[in-house]
Amino acid sequence: GDLFEGLYHSQQQNLKARDRLSRMINRVRSSANALRDGVVMTNAIGQLDWWNDAATRLFGFDEKKDQAQLITNLFRDPEFIAYFEQKQYDDPLEINSPTDPNLILRIHITLFGEDERLMLAQDITRLHHLEQMRKDFVSNVSHEMRTPLTVIRGYVETMLDSPDAPSRWQRALRSMEGQTQRLEAIISDLMLLEKYESKDGSDMEGEVDMSALIQSVCKDAELYSGDRKHSIRIELDSLSTVWGIESQLR
Known part of the structure; x- marks a missing residue:
């Protein structure tokens, strides 16, 4: 009798804990569904685990058919696929919505757990x-x-x-x-x-020889001086290079 009574009380405690956790999960889901931003959770291989109502509107996911589907199969934009698979999410991605080309989305992805992803999409x-x-x-x-x-x-x-x-x-x-x-x-x-x-301009960046650049600029200045014949003297303590765009530094 003592053994069965102990098992009964243990079962009741487990049921109460399960109900409490279920209420917490439902509360979190309800809160996420109230957000205007899309929230999407995927597992380690990129399958959809859960998404909120805003994500349904922005990405066109179908709750009945798309559960456990690969997100890269549902959103086939090459730019998004490359961004999703690179696992480097320091910068957000701006891209058109697959449901409406007139909508522009800013997508942030955060890794958690074992390569699981939490994706936030803002209109x-x-x-x-x-x-x-x-x-x-x-x-x-x-x-x-x-x-x-x-x-x-x-x-x-x-x-x-x-x-x-x-x-x-x-x-x-x-x-x-x-x-x-x-x-x-x-x-x-x-x-x-x-x-x-x-334009981005990153493709024009490179190491700039500041010594050569400064001497070139001073020659241009002497030519510009013309008849006034200004005297320009250069004193360089180092011959360091600078990472940048030479034309803009000039």
Whole structure:
């Protein structure tokens, strides 16, 4: 009797623990289903273990047919497959949704357990469009402002070089010349920013010989000096190289 009573109490405790764990799992799943971001869990070989409702909308998974299917068989984009299989997830992947090409997803993957993966997919379509609008605005403003500034600077320089210009105008004209140069420098910075954002540029990076670069720049400066004949002296403490883009460093 004591033995069976002990077994009965042990069974009841196990049932209570199982119910408690089941409630916790259901609560976690309900919380994940409430997220607007897609959450996907896969096992070590990439089979789907679980996903939330947002992932169904973003990836088109079918709860009845896709359970335990390889995610790379359901989402066949080569860029995604390469990203999923590389197991290096320091940077997110931005890619179009397989259910709607107009949706842009940012995918983060985290490894856990024995090569299991937790994938988070965010809809960044609106953010992407806003970023594109910002880039277009910077591009248009920088290009549109350059032409009138060039005209203004040309007239100011003409008036400064004119012997007929009143002396009392010299100070104002010098100030106008300085401000137009300042604006041109700002526009050049904007155009440089646009150039960097328009492409990655990593393929142009490499080791740059700073000694040769500095000497080349100084030769250009001496030629630019022309009749003024500025004297430029170079003092280099080391001949180190720098990793970067030579044209931009120049």
